[in-house]
Amino acid sequence: MSVHIGAKKGEIADKILLPGDPLRAKYIADNFLEDVTCYNEVRGMYGYTGTYKGEKVSVQGTGMGVPSISIYVNELIQSYDVKKLIRVGTCGAIQKDVKVRDVILASTSTTDSQMNRMIFGGIDYAPTADFNLLKNAFDIGTENGLKLRVGNVFTSDSFYRDNGLELFEKLATYNVLAVEMETTALYTLAAKYDRQALSVLTVSDHILTGEETSAEERQTTFNDMIKVALDAAIK
Ligand SMILES: O=P(O)(O)O[C@H]1O[C@H](CO)[C@@H](O)[C@H]1O
Numbered sequence: 001m002s003v004h005i006g007a008k009k010g011e012i013a014d015k016i017l018l019p020g021d022p023l024r025a026k027y028i029a030d031n032f033l034e035d036v037t038c039y040n041e042v043r044g045m046y047g048y049t050g051t052y053k054g055e056k057v058s059v060q061g062t063g064m065g066v067p068s069i070s071i072y073v074n075e076l077i078q079s080y081d082v083k084k085l086i087r088v089g090t091c092g093a094i095q096k097d098v099k100v101r102d103v104i105l106a107s108t109s110t111t112d113s114q115m116n117r118m119i120f121g122g123i124d125y126a127p128t129a130d131f132n133l134l135k136n137a138f139d140i141g142t143e144n145g146l147k148l149r150v151g152n153v154f155t156s157d158s159f160y161r162d163n164g165l166e167l168f169e170k171l172a173t174y175n176v177l178a179v180e181m182e183t184t185a186l187y188t189l190a191a192k193y194d195r196q197a198l199s200v201l202t203v204s205d206h207i208l209t210g211e212e213t214s215a216e217e218r219q220t221t222f223n224d225m226i227k228v229a230l231d232a233a234i235k
Pocket residue numbers: 019020021063064065088089090091159179180181182
């Protein structure tokens with residue numbers, strides 16, 4: 001057991017999906033995995049292990065933001081030796097041609113988090129997805145008829161911010177696709193420990209137009225995202 005995860009050694013697979021919302025972890029376990037066991041309830045941050053197409057896969061809620069996901073990713077790697085980590089999250093679109101329900105593969109992440117500046121003494125490190133995971137996810141999604149977007153996402157330390165529109169318009173000018181709150185930490189920690197990581201994100205709302213998905217639409221798109229992530233995890 002680690003500080004925040006109640007699993008015994010061997011109870012967590014070496015491939016894991018990481019939703020921010022612990023109830024999304026339950027949804028994935030209930031609807032996509034077989035022979036499921038719940039290995040974590042500490043802080044209500046559910047974690048499950050089961051099989052997907054015969055392969056052992058886990059899914060663990062991470063909570064929201066860089067500090068929270070950093071705790072889970074550190075412990076999953078250092079205490080449970082997880083090798084492939086795929087975030088399955090939501091994001092807000094900031095580009096006109098990125099639509100709600102689109103699925104984005106984050107090739108890299110821009111951030112206002114101080115995490116990397118603290119590590120690198122002020123240098124702007126560029127957190128990057130694992131190329132093979134990214135390519136596998138892209139190929140799998142495309143073969144299944146999904147129009148995936150690939151690009152830069154903004155990992156924000158704030159969900160609510162003053163003068164957000166101005167910043168988002170600037171980021172959009174520089175081809176950042178969407179805003180979310182965890183990818184920078186996932187990619188940086190995966191690089192540090194030589195693990196494979198990818199963020200697959202469903203656009204849940206559009207920051208510029210105000211458009212939002214209904215609960216039902218969200219679930220359908222989540223299913224597309226989850227299938228891409230699971231198939232990429234076992235490839
Ligand atoms: O849906 P999840 O995975 O939690 O991701 C997004 O949603 C949360 C904000 O509502 C943040 O965690 C953000 O990154």
